[in-house]
Amino acid sequence: xxxxxxxxxxxxxxxxxxxxxxxxxxxxxxxxxxxxxxxxxxxxxxxxxxxxxxxxxxxxxxxxxxxxxxxxxxxxxxxxxxxxxxxxxxxxxxxxxxxxxxxxxxxxx
Numbered sequence: 481x482x483x484x485x486x487x488x489x490x491x492x493x494x495x496x497x498x499x500x501x502x503x504x505x506x507x508x509x510x511x512x513x514x515x516x517x518x519x520x521x522x523x524x525x526x527x528x529x530x531x532x533x534x535x536x537x538x539x540x541x542x543x544x545x546x547x548x549x550x551x552x553x554x555x556x557x558x559x560x561x562x563x564x565x566x567x568x569x570x571x572x573x574x575x576x577x578x579x580x581x582x583x584x585x586x587x588x589x
Contacts, residue, residue: 481584482576483517484534484542489569495521495528498566502530506559509552510534513545517583528568533575535584 490498499521507516517533536542549555577584 482536482538482542482574483584484536485531485573485575486534487529487531487571487573488567489526490528490530491566491568492528494566495530498530498563501559501562501566506555506563509554509559510549512552513549514542539574 488498510516515535517535519532520530522529522531536545579585
């Protein structure tokens, strides 16, 4: 397993609107293709950010599921046109869990 941590910087004042839109329009679609592990938003430090972590079985699994997501009409028509204009910046990191990690390590129960 590996994890993708996505950090989005949202335009000032738009975080509540982005969260609501994602919950109502984005989450139902994306969870058809990826498993949500965690979702946060910032309150201290660099502000106006949302951070979410998705679980995939492999890089190939991620590639296939991302392609499927990008072809889903609900994603393209109902989520993207409203969400993307609220974004300032996007960052994606691929993460591998250490063996002792409580999330995703070999000793995961």
